[in-house]
Amino acid sequence: MATRRFHAPADPALSNLYADLAERNLQPLWELTGLLTPTPKAWATPYRWRGKELRELGARAGDLVPVDRGGDRRVLSLANPSLGGAPYATPTLWGAVQYLGPAETAPAHRHTPAALRFVLEGEGVWTLVNGDPLHMAAGDLILTPSWTWHEHHNPGTTPMAWFDALDLPLVEALGAVFFERGHEPGAARVTAPRSASESRYGGGPGLLPCDGPSPPAAHSPLLRYPWAATDRALSSRLADEGAEAAGARHAHVRFADPTNGRDVMPTMRCEMHRYLPGHTTPALRRTGSSLVAAFRGTGAVVLDGISYDVAPGDLIAVPSWTSVAYIADEPLDLFTVSDAPVLEALALYREEAAADPPETSLTP
Secondary structure, three states: OOOOOOOOOOOHHHHHHHHHHHHOOOOOHHHOOOOOOOOOOOOOOOEEEOHHHHHHHHHHHHHHOOOOOOOOOOEEEOOOHHHOOOOOOOOOOEEEEEEEOOOOEEEEEEEOOOEEEEOOOOEEEEEEEOOEEEEEEOOOEEEEOOOOOEEEEOOOOOOEEEEEEEOHHHHHHOOOOOEEEOOOOOOOOOOOOOOHHHHHHOOOOOOOOOOOOOOOOOOOOOOEEOHHHHHHHHHHHHHOHHHHHOOOOEEEEEOEOOOOOOEOOOOOEEEEEEEOOOOEOOOEEEOOOEEEEEEEOOEEEEEOOEEEEEOOOOEEEEOOOOOEEEEEOOOEEEEEEEOHHHHHHOOOOOEEEOOOOOOOOOEO
């Protein structure tokens, strides 16, 4: 595409300057508008994908598309319609639903974009990360950090699907995507009562191995965060005497590296939220994108004043500086992943209360 040429009909000399600038792929800043905006420019709009439809389409893909057809994963990528056909949920986050049938294997590969899996329902699939077997069950968070070998296999008799999130759009924008397939065909079907990462780092809050320092890494060495521990932490926060006395209706926890308290990935923050029935949160705006996965319960999410009802399995894209509020009809558990660590590292993270009050009418 040719560089834009500006015109000054009343000033031939200036028009000639503009022509020479365009010929040399230069543009005059004094003619440009919209580069510096009072608030962040939205490159994407909010969007919700229905869990019921994702389950049905995943099952159809399982019947019609072998796992190795055209690749080594059977994945339905969330394509936000405001992003011009790109298979991205937001400008920085990839979201998807991955489906694996009985006795199927998704063979090993690795890539520089970091990935995580949050299991919305079912159990029985195993993810191997650098050979360490991680059992997957509803509510579990599984990490596959940047450039780690990972594969999935389903030794059971029932299919399973889960939510994937990657920082692929961000890594692509930085020109840093690398990919490599595993050297061996297929994947070893390894299972274990407890993964090596859990045995070493999953002992509980404040409990770390004492047989030497942990190796430095950009990501958490704990690769599986089981639902039982997350559920216990949320319930404990709501049952705390101080919180109960204050009438707390919301609890949330951040998944962290047990060795230093940092985010589980340098580019992605993972959190779990629980809202009690009848609770409506204040509306907030934040820089950075996030994806929301509804795990249990029903309610609504209000995005820039438009309300979307929420049910288990729904996936929601929340672009930067979108006003967000939540309404719980029954106990509502939501998993969120965001690019907040990147914004914070660059001193660009900001949040504020939104001026608009939550809209309570639901949209279909």
